[in-house]
Amino acid sequence: MTAERILIVEDEVEFADLVRLWLDRHGWQTLMAHDGHEALRLFDGERPDLVLLDIGLPGLDGWQLIDRIRERSEVPVLVVSALGAETDKVRGLGAGADDYMDKPVSFPELIARVQAALRRSRRGAASSPDPGIVMRGPVRIYPQSHRVLVEGIEIHLTPTEFRLLRHLAERPGELVRHRELLQAVWGPAYGDDTQLLRVTMRNLRAKLAAAAPERRFIATEYGLGYRFAES
Ligand code: CA
Numbered sequence: 033m034t035a036e037r038i039l040i041v042e043d044e045v046e047f048a049d050l051v052r053l054w055l056d057r058h059g060w061q062t063l064m065a066h067d068g069h070e071a072l073r074l075f076d077g078e079r080p081d082l083v084l085l086d087i088g089l090p091g092l093d094g095w096q097l098i099d100r101i102r103e104r105s106e107v108p109v110l111v112v113s114a115l116g117a118e119t120d121k122v123r124g125l126g127a128g129a130d131d132y133m134d135k136p137v138s139f140p141e142l143i144a145r146v147q148a149a150l151r152r153s154r155r156g157a158a159s160s161p162d163p164g165i166v167m168r169g170p171v172r173i174y175p176q177s178h179r180v181l182v183e184g185i186e187i188h189l190t191p192t193e194f195r196l197l198r199h200l201a202e203r204p205g206e207l208v209r210h211r212e213l214l215q216a217v218w219g220p221a222y223g224d225d226t227q228l229l230r231v232t233m234r235n236l237r238a239k240l241a242a243a244a245p246e247r248r249f250i251a252t253e254y255g256l257g258y259r260f261a262e263s
Pocket of ligand 1: 042044086087088089
């Protein structure tokens with residue numbers, strides 16, 4: 033198996049070199065871009081398996097880059113940023129990032145998150161021949177083409193939002209606990225990251241509500257988890 037390739041987009045050269053060292057040591061191939069335009073050029077030329085993305089960049093910034101990348105591909109994007117406020121996390125995940133880490137980062141944690149994101153992405157690719165369409169009332173989920181229709185309107189979900197919706201919709205009426213959901217959607221190491229779940233759920237619900245303002249598909253069981261409404 034050839035090593036998976038990771039594009040590091042980071043304008044702080046010293047930090048970028050450190051990240052590269054850690055990734056190299058874990059056997060991945062690394063590509064490096066120090067500004068937004070170079071990042072996009074490398075992305076198009078090399079088609080990396082994952083992107084580690086800083087937000088504050090010369091040229092195109094990280095937000096613009098996420099948009100451009102999402103027009104092209106569903107590759108996992110992990111934002112590593114010094115901005116750090118909850119609103120940035122919400123914005124990053126809403127814009128199509130898969131995960132968000134604040135600087136300063138713990139490198140072992142960064143490695144764990146890269147591994148988890150690559151694992152999810154491989155699993156997604158491997159399960160794509162399965163045409164198991166999920167139909168729940170006005171919600172139609174097409175795993176093969178990664179499309180979701182709500183009352184006939186297509187909504188555009190990030191890969192993470194898609195997995196979250198699918199996991200719940202496959203268990204209609206069932207209480208799915210925070211921990212189970214985090215581990216199923218993000219990976220085994222994410223059981224306690226309820227903030228990540230809360231933010232992604234907020235974005236998912238906003239997209240569902242935009243298509244069907246009258247309906248409420250996902251109920252909150254306070255302190256426990258979520259339930260896909262039977263319909
Ligand atoms: Ca920066």
